[in-house]
Amino acid sequence: MQPVRSQPRSAPDGAPSSASPRIVIIGAGPTGLAAGYRLRELGYDNWVMLEARDKVGGLASSEKSANGFTYDIGGHVLFSHYEYFDRLFDKLLGDEYQLLLRESWVWMCDRFLPYPFQNNIKYLPKEVVLECLLGLVEAQKQPLDVSRFRNFEELIHGVFGAGIAKYFMMPYNFKVWAHPPKMMNKEWIGERVSVVDIKRVLGNVVLDRDDAGWGPNSTFKYPLHGGTGGLFERMQPYVADNLRLNTPVSHVDVDAKEVVLADGSRERSDILMNTMPLDVLVKGMTGDGPEGIRCEASRLRHSGGYIVGIGLKQPSPSKKCWMYFPESNAPFYRVTYLSNYSPEVVPDARTHYSLLAEVSHSEFKPVDRRKVVEDTIQGMVNVKLLRKEDRADIVDAHLIERDYTYPTPSLERDGALHAVLPWLETKDIYSRGRFGAWRYEVGNMDHSVAQGVEWVNRILQDDVANELTYLAKRGC
Numbered sequence: 001m002q003p004v005r006s007q008p009r010s011a012p013d014g015a016p017s018s019a020s021p022r023i024v025i026i027g028a029g030p031t032g033l034a035a036g037y038r039l040r041e042l043g044y045d046n047w048v049m050l051e052a053r054d055k056v057g058g059l060a061s062s063e064k065s066a067n068g069f070t071y072d073i074g075g076h077v078l079f080s081h082y083e084y085f086d087r088l089f090d091k092l093l094g095d096e097y098q099l100l101l102r103e104s105w106v107w108m109c110d111r112f113l114p115y116p117f118q119n120n121i122k123y124l125p126k127e128v129v130l131e132c133l134l135g136l137v138e139a140q141k142q143p144l145d146v147s148r149f150r151n152f153e154e155l156i157h158g159v160f161g162a163g164i165a166k167y168f169m170m171p172y173n174f175k176v177w178a179h180p181p182k183m184m185n186k187e188w189i190g191e192r193v194s195v196v197d198i199k200r201v202l203g204n205v206v207l208d209r210d211d212a213g214w215g216p217n218s219t220f221k222y223p224l225h226g227g228t229g230g231l232f233e234r235m236q237p238y239v240a241d242n243l244r245l246n247t248p249v250s251h252v253d254v255d256a257k258e259v260v261l262a263d264g265s266r267e268r269s270d271i272l273m274n275t276m277p278l279d280v281l282v283k284g285m286t287g288d289g290p291e292g293i294r295c296e297a298s299r300l301r302h303s304g305g306y307i308v309g310i311g312l313k314q315p316s317p318s319k320k321c322w323m324y325f326p327e328s329n330a331p332f333y334r335v336t337y338l339s340n341y342s343p344e345v346v347p348d349a350r351t352h353y354s355l356l357a358e359v360s361h362s363e364f365k366p367v368d369r370r371k372v373v374e375d376t377i378q379g380m381v382n383v384k385l386l387r388k389e390d391r392a393d394i395v396d397a398h399l400i401e402r403d404y405t406y407p408t409p410s411l412e413r414d415g416a417l418h419a420v421l422p423w424l425e426t427k428d429i430y431s432r433g434r435f436g437a438w439r440y441e442v443g444n445m446d447h448s449v450a451q452g453v454e455w456v457n458r459i460l461q462d463d464v465a466n467e468l469t470y471l472a473k474r475g476c
């Protein structure tokens, strides 16, 4: 595709359209906001951003409860892979952020052990340690050749062995993804699952060594004001002139090159950047979409989430950041001490603290919405985050629901994406972001911002070769 300002594009009837075609962006989450920000940065005016909700930020926004607690849509930890993102963060927040030391834990067998699990099994009962070590030794008899694993479950067993698979990797991953690991591919993993160094594991057990070191980042930044959403709200002034909130898109009329809004009105769209879930976009499309494309898009899988915020009138009892819960005694897979991230997310940090729990759901893992808050509180008691008597100090319980929280890297995913995304591009529809591009491995906040920016560089500057994040070729 040529850069839009250097070559007029064709209108559907063959007549040349203007040298500055109309760009429509669906969604004002991090991807859409970043695209809008970049369009403005490059001085391009002919665009509009349509957002269904009454605020920006998408899944990276935050909500303030009636009792004055601020909650994110799940624990959001910012690890940037991009200089552009770092500069943007500095420009938007200046010094109004907290620099936090990553401190994550796993709750198992009635105790906490530092993450990563496999490096800290020494904390577990001796028979569990033995089972984990024997499984690991057995697994490592085979040379590590990831290509022989057909799915994520096989990779878990092949890399970690039967013991670690049984106690942590299998139950934890089912809890997060709400899909059996055997339905998932192994391509998404990259740096996200820390693999095993058997000498290190054995050394830690025999020498009774603590080992919380993992991955490239030991610190992360968090906005001082407004939770995670505070970062993206600060992008709003840069896109405000072109932003329409409370404007849900009903569907896209592909042949007419129009976006149809829920109120029935239409927006001309020479070029469309979509960030709403790809399966929803394709299902609703009208026009001459081949049936095969709809069929491929319908094969994409995802999970939804219940995010439960609990506020207590007590000083924070812990310095922990977040904790993983693989066992069945609690419905959540992760809980964050959110008030340890910023004192501003609670009414008074000297006397209050907050916990943020994440519960996934899908057709394979149904969750009773009516009971999820109570089950979460009971789960917190079961795993000793709360004592029974702490219930009397709970002054806030806030439920956030989203049908789309994790794009599942299922076995069918890459085939479906390879069919759907290039076809859309032949219609000048570009689907990007966490659920627009459906690639979990490039679906974090920094990746999403990069996807928005790199897409604009491609459209305005013909920088096709560098749209790498979307292709999952950088960052992970």
Ligand SMILES: Cc1cc2nc3c(=O)[nH]c(=O)nc-3n(C[C@H](O)[C@H](O)[C@H](O)COP(=O)(O)OP(=O)(O)OC[C@H]3O[C@@H](n4cnc5c(N)ncnc54)[C@H](O)[C@@H]3O)c2cc1C
Pocket (backbone or CB within 6 Å): 026, 027, 028, 029, 030, 031, 032, 050, 051, 052, 053, 056, 057, 058, 059, 060, 073, 074, 075, 076, 077, 078, 079, 247, 248, 249, 250, 275, 276, 277, 305, 358, 404, 405, 406, 432, 433, 434, 435, 436, 443, 444, 445, 446, 448
């Ligand atoms: C539980 C959870 C934990 C996470 N943890 C982390 C983390 O630790 N670190 C990290 O970096 N990232 C994390 N993320 C990911 C982060 O939230 C995403 O990277 C980011 O929000 C994706 O941005 P996006 O713009 O692509 O999509 P979204 O945020 O989903 O934004 C899409 C926007 O489109 C709008 N929209 C949808 N349909 C329509 C329609 N029909 N018409 C108009 N508008 C529409 C939505 O309202 C939304 O505002 C987490 C996400 C979740 C759910």
